[in-house]
Each structure stands twice: as structure tokens, then as C-alpha cells.
Amino acid sequence: xxxxxxxxxxxxxxxxxxxxxxxxxxxxxxxxxxxxxxxxxxxxxxxxxxxxxxxxxxxxxxxxxxxxxxxxxxxxxxxxxxxxxxxxxxxxxxxxxxxxxxxxxxxxxxxxxx
Numbered sequence: 001x002x003x004x005x006x007x008x009x010x011x012x013x014x015x016x017x018x019x020x021x022x023x024x025x026x027x028x029x030x031x032x033x034x035x036x037x038x039x040x041x042x043x044x045x046x047x048x049x050x051x052x053x054x055x056x057x058x059x060x061x062x063x064x065x066x067x068x069x070x071x072x073x074x075x076x077x078x079x080x081x082x083x084x085x086x087x088x089x090x091x092x093x094x095x096x097x098x099x100x101x102x103x104x105x106x107x108x109x110x111x112x113x114x
Contacts, residue, residue: 005052014049016114021053023110025066031103035072038105039079046110057083059113060090066107070096076106 006013014023026045028038050056067076073094084090090110099107 003053005049014053016053019114020061021050021055021112021114023049023112025107025109027099027101027104027107031101035075035105036079039076040083042106042108043080043083046108050110050112053112053114055112055114057112058085058088060085060088061111061113062091062093063111064109065092065094066097066099067094068097068099068102068105070094072105 003016004012004014005016011024013026014021016022023046026042026049028041030037030041033041047057050059065076065080067073076094090112
């Protein structure tokens with residue numbers, strides 16, 4: 001059985017299939033805020049989607065981070081490291097990439113077990 005959460009015209013924000021939740025790229029709503037604030041907002045969105053799917057960040061399997069400026073890597077990690085479950089850290093990749101809006105400072109996708 002497949003479950004979809006926060007379904008929109010183009011995509012679902014999360015899809016659960018075979019006990020795995022796939023979370024779409026999450027960005028901050030407040031696009032004028034700092035990298036740290038945008039990171040906190042994105043992580044809160046991921047946490048909310050995980051909860052809707054019946055799981056939590058301790059069950060994260062992987063996280064992909066997109067930064068338009070890789071120089072922001074340390075600032076991102078300062079927030080991320082305080083959020084992630086240190087007992088169950090997921091696999092993670094971080095890439096420098098141009099995002100859809102020049103005001104966006106970070107985008108993340110995630111995969112977790114349910």
C-alpha cells in the first residue's frame with residue numbers, strides 16, 4: 001500500500017511505500033531569512049512530514065542537502081548537528097547546486113523507515 005501526504009498538483013511532499021517514507025525537497029517559506037533560520041525551518045518541515053508518516057528522525061536512512069553556496073557548509077552543520085539524532089545518524093550527502101529561487105539558502109530531501 002502506498003500513502004501520500006500533502007498532495008499537490010505536481011507532487012506529494014511525502015510518499016510512504018513498502019515501509020519507507022520518501023520526503024520531497026523541502027525549502028523554507030521565509031526566503032529572506034538567514035541560512036540558519038532556513039535550515040531550522042526545513043528541518044521542522046521534515047520532522048512534521050516524518051510524524052505524518054508515522055515515524056521520526058531516529059529512523060532517517062538518508063538526507064540529501066543542497067546548498068547554493070558550499071561555503072555555508074559549516075553554518076548548516078551548526079544547526080543540523082543540533083537537530084539530528086546522534087545515536088542514529090543517517091547517511092548524508094551535501095551538494096552545491098543552484099536552487100529554484102535565488103533567496104533560498106538550503107533544500108533537503110530525506111528517506112526514512114516507518
